[in-house]
Amino acid sequence: MPDPLSYRPKPGEIPTEPGVYRFRDKQRRVIYVGKAKNLRARLSSYFQDIGNLHQRTASMVTTAASVEWTVVKTEVEALQLEYSWIKEFDPRFNVKYRDDKSYPWLAVTVGDEFPRVMVGRGAKRKGTRYFGPYSHAWAIRETVDILLRVFPMRSCSNGVFKRSQQIGRPCLLGYIDKCAAPCVGNVSADEHRAIVDDFCEFMAGRTKPFTKRIEQEMYAASDALDFEKAARLRDDLGAMQKALEKQAVVLGDGADADVIALAEDPLEVAVQVFYVRGGRVRGQRGWVADRTDDSGTADLVENFLLQLYAGGDDTGDTVPKEILVPVLPPDTATFEQLLSDLRGSRVSIRVPQRGDKKSLQESVARNAAESLAIHKTKRASDLTTRNLALAEIADALGLDDAPLRIECYDVSHTQGTEIVASMVVFEDGLARKGEYRRFVIRDQDGSDDVAAMHEVITRRFRRLLDEQARSEERMGEDGPMLVDPDTGRPRKFAYAPGLVVVDGGAPQVAAAQRALDELGIDDIPICGLAKRLEEVWLPGEEDPVILPRSSEGLYLLQRVRDEAHRFAIAHHRGRRSKSMVESLLDDVPGLGEVRRKTLLRHFGSLKKLREAEAADIAAVPGIGPRTAEAIKDAITASDATRTQKTGKTTAT
Secondary structure, three states: OHHHHHHHOOOHOOOOOOEEEEEEOOOOOOOEEEEOOOOOHHHHHHOOHHOOHHHHHHHHHHHOEEEEEOOOOOOOHHHHHHHHHHHHHHHOOOOOOOOOOOOOEEEOOOOOOOOOEEEEOOOOOOOOEEEEEOOHHHHHHHHHHHHHHOOOOOOOOOOHHHHHHHOOOOOOOHHHOOOOHHHHOOOOOOHHHHHHHHHHHHHHHOHHHHHHHHHHHHHHHHHHOOHHHHHHHHHHHHHHHHHHHHOOOOOOOOEEEEEEEEOOOEEEEEEEEEEEEOOOOEEEEEEEEEEOOOHHHHHHHHHHHHHHHOOOOOOOHHHHOOOOOOOOOOOOHHHHHHHHHHOOOOOOEEOOOOHHHHHHHHHHHHHHHHHHHHHHHHHHHHHHHHHHHHHHHHHHOOOOOOOOOOEEOOOOOOOEEEEEEEEEEOOOOOHHHHHHEEOOOOOOOOOOOOHOOOOOOOOHHHHHHHHHHHHHHEEEOOOOOOOOOOOOOOOOOOOOEEEEEEEOOOEEEEEEEEHHHHHHHOOOOEEEOOOOOOOEEEEOOOOOOOOOOOOHHHHHEEEEEEHHHHHHHHHHHHHHHHHHHHHOOOOOOOHHHHHHHHHHHHHHHHHHHHHHOOHHHHOOOOOOOHHHHHHHHEEEHHHHHHHHHHHHHHHH
């Protein structure tokens, strides 16, 4: 592992101008690309004490073997060069957004002599105008089918078009008036292109001129007693209205905007975009990316905007007037200038604060959260991926077999109070929530996580030994009884794990191993996953095992660790809220344990109970108006005491 100080440039060598820098590994492969307003200040931050760096940044600088930079004149040039290098080198430590599925586009081949409308997927092609992307191909095909009666442009394949030219007879669409039949000369190339231009204008959101024009033509035909034409125009108008109904109005001001929202966790980030044109949602698209560095939300937004808008030949057409984001990128003015140059007119980036745009972004955020959850579920449930992850873990830790059952333990407390621990179980790489267990640590100092971990492992595996002894007493011909014959359920602690994971580093691993040694258990492997650098620690080893950042094995261990942490935190918060409610309401006359539990269950948290009025408290079953007033008085007195203490502390 290279020492970052071995390739650190001298401070005087690094310029203070804006620029773009590249970290390379021993094989000279670019592993990270970044930009900076001040190269010296930015690069110096990478070469501080490695313990102060974020775990992913530390992994990057220890993987790298050299750093180089290029000075540019402006920050806009730095943005453009950064994107070019990311696209060229595909660095492993940069966040790369990938489609969470292949979205369908509505494409019009405007570069052809007789343009064609079609639904397609994949990368964009030059000479084609795109609309969308859309969530479902069937929905856009249905819309196109409706609009072809109003805009009868070509929609057939090249083979069908050439065949109709050769035989001098149009296809079925030509006979039912859903194609102007340019293949047989019913319309000229210019006339057909005029139809195509009208279709593109309608799909781009400029719908009012067309509906108004058809209305006027319909009334004119009616006045001229041409009722057949008026009826046809009436049907055309109905088709246009039906197509518009499929796209709900979300912004009443008829704005053109891209609405962007993110959903994040420590490992991955999901992005959703709603494309709003003319106040209507014209398309939707989603991406998912691994978090490979310590980027905050603002940096993630900047990276996404760069990848979304800075590439492609038709970028100017895809950049809207307004981009709504959850958090502004670090240098908004520079980014607005870059996008304005691409669009050819003013582009604004802002965070919606209220109204329809705020509500719409909240909807997009819900879509992003759902997309992330679905992605994680698919990744976790994929059999091939799970098998690969378990095999990688077994290989990295030197296990004889893949750990089909993994148990992970975590300790949680607040300044030594309400100390709890969690045990989560993953079997075949999937969570078995019915096997989760909680522990309450009563005889340990909360600041000593190591002693708490020793107690938890001791209690869990003493139960394992007891269950095994009990099952051996009732052992039948098929071996130890792991299932309770009376209930048909698995015995709670009867199964031995293939791997024990503890949340922590070498001290926690040593404590867990000592607990197993004291119980005489020597056939259950143990490891620890430290949060700081995602290092895997083994008992008695001076150096940790480093799994590749892209390893499915590391991803599984992180999911197991994070689930144990979540479960422990949830248990701790529940106990803390319960104890705080009990201590707060101890002096309320006539309020026993049962009604205190009812209050906590009804309001869910102490915060909501504090915010409730006496009438809301009285509505709880078993709580009368007099008791509700006493509870409210106790809460008010407690808040006043807390405020007084805070004021004294501040004054001191």
